[in-house]
Amino acid sequence: MKFTASVLSLAVAVLAVTEAGSHGGQVQLSRNPNFKHNTKAQIAKINRRYPQLKVMSGKVPLTDVKPDLEYYGTVQVGTPAQEVRLDFDTGSSDIWFPSTSCTTSACKKHHRFNSSKSSSFKKDGRKWSIEYGDDSSASGILGSDFVSVGGIKVRQTIGLATKESSEFGSSPNDGLFGLAFSNIESVSGVKTFMDNAIAGKKLKEPIVSVFLPSERRNGGKGGYYLFGAIDHTHYTGSLTYVPVTRKGYWQVDVEGLKVDGKTVSGAPSQGIIDTGTTLLILSDSAAKAVHKGIKGAENDDMYGWTVPCSLKKSTKNISFKLGSKYFNVPMADLAYEAIDSGSKTCVSGVQGGQDGLWILGDVFIKNNYIVFDKSSSPRIGIAPLKY
Ligand SMILES: *[C@@H]1O[C@H](CO)[C@@H](O)[C@H](O)[C@H]1NC(C)=O
Numbered sequence: 001m002k003f004t005a006s007v008l009s010l011a012v013a014v015l016a017v018t019e020a021g022s023h024g025g026q027v028q029l030s031r032n033p034n035f036k037h038n039t040k041a042q043i044a045k046i047n048r049r050y051p052q053l054k055v056m057s058g059k060v061p062l063t064d065v066k067p068d069l070e071y072y073g074t075v076q077v078g079t080p081a082q083e084v085r086l087d088f089d090t091g092s093s094d095i096w097f098p099s100t101s102c103t104t105s106a107c108k109k110h111h112r113f114n115s116s117k118s119s120s121f122k123k124d125g126r127k128w129s130i131e132y133g134d135d136s137s138a139s140g141i142l143g144s145d146f147v148s149v150g151g152i153k154v155r156q157t158i159g160l161a162t163k164e165s166s167e168f169g170s171s172p173n174d175g176l177f178g179l180a181f182s183n184i185e186s187v188s189g190v191k192t193f194m195d196n197a198i199a200g201k202k203l204k205e206p207i208v209s210v211f212l213p214s215e216r217r218n219g220g221k222g223g224y225y226l227f228g229a230i231d232h233t234h235y236t237g238s239l240t241y242v243p244v245t246r247k248g249y250w251q252v253d254v255e256g257l258k259v260d261g262k263t264v265s266g267a268p269s270q271g272i273i274d275t276g277t278t279l280l281i282l283s284d285s286a287a288k289a290v291h292k293g294i295k296g297a298e299n300d301d302m303y304g305w306t307v308p309c310s311l312k313k314s315t316k317n318i319s320f321k322l323g324s325k326y327f328n329v330p331m332a333d334l335a336y337e338a339i340d341s342g343s344k345t346c347v348s349g350v351q352g353g354q355d356g357l358w359i360l361g362d363v364f365i366k367n368n369y370i371v372f373d374k375s376s377s378p379r380i381g382i383a384p385l386k387y
């Protein structure tokens, strides 16, 4: 269970702010009301003039691994395309998956990329390795090839795993697709997919937005990432924009926390919006405050915080203050999963242990639509999710 992916890299990453985000250009086309449409010819003409208009946004449907443990999408790599299933992770930056030269049992359970079958593959020569906050790891070599998601295609440096820790053996995804900033790539100098797509003017806007569905609320259906655009139909009200305080992760100020409408004491903190982490990981004191009013909540070494599964019926919320507004997470989502099948005790969706940097993982994101905006002053847009 990937509770705290990428927390470790937090400790080792150099979070120097060196990146100058670049803008994807947007071209306004004016309309001539007298013009008789020959759409195909017109599009061809536009594409000749503005090749960057060919693909401006790309939708990547997600599979929700029960019970909202993680979400993966299909990515095409190489020529002809080989498909891999990747967990899109805003808490790390590397793109990697196993290579056919990995013959461990963990690798063999997955789609492995055969670079000899791709005419566009280029060798790199550098070694590559990554470790995540839950102690899982992978290593191998770097290479470069075309990576395509939802029709957005860029030449991309990729990690080809020849070794994986056992955690990956049981995971339904083949690898990860990092969506954080280039300065936390495992090998310095490697640019992320987003930075390459922005530099190549492949996106209408320098953003990626996400709708994560919920098993409990809509059966886990219909989730997707949208590269280059925002789906305004999937949230209520307007987006609140919060500046990224430090580039590396998608890090923002968390200004406050309420439990059932009451402010919980404890210093406001910094947090990261991390689609690659399943739960909400707060400071020990905040996690304690969240569970204080929940009858039957307990904390032990084996499971961390647990709550009665009957909390699924709760109509209360906990709320995080970001950009001066509160964003809700239903208390029902704290009854994450029974500790054993048939048990009436559930692992809580809120855990402690992150005194420096709170991790607002999927439990937060499946309740709030998020826009990851990589313009020159990066920011995060948030609004309550509409299913
Ligand atoms: C990789 O592709 C090459 C070229 O088609 C093939 O000879 C080789 O057997 C493949 N390797 C594996 C492990 O499938």
Ligand SMILES: *[C@@H]1O[C@H](CO)[C@@H](O)[C@H](O)[C@H]1NC(C)=O
Pocket (backbone or CB within 6 Å): 315, 316, 317, 328, 329, 330, 384
């Ligand atoms: C909990 O949050 C939801 C979604 O934002 C909201 O519709 C509902 O009114 C809130 N419930 C309470 C008791 O505040």
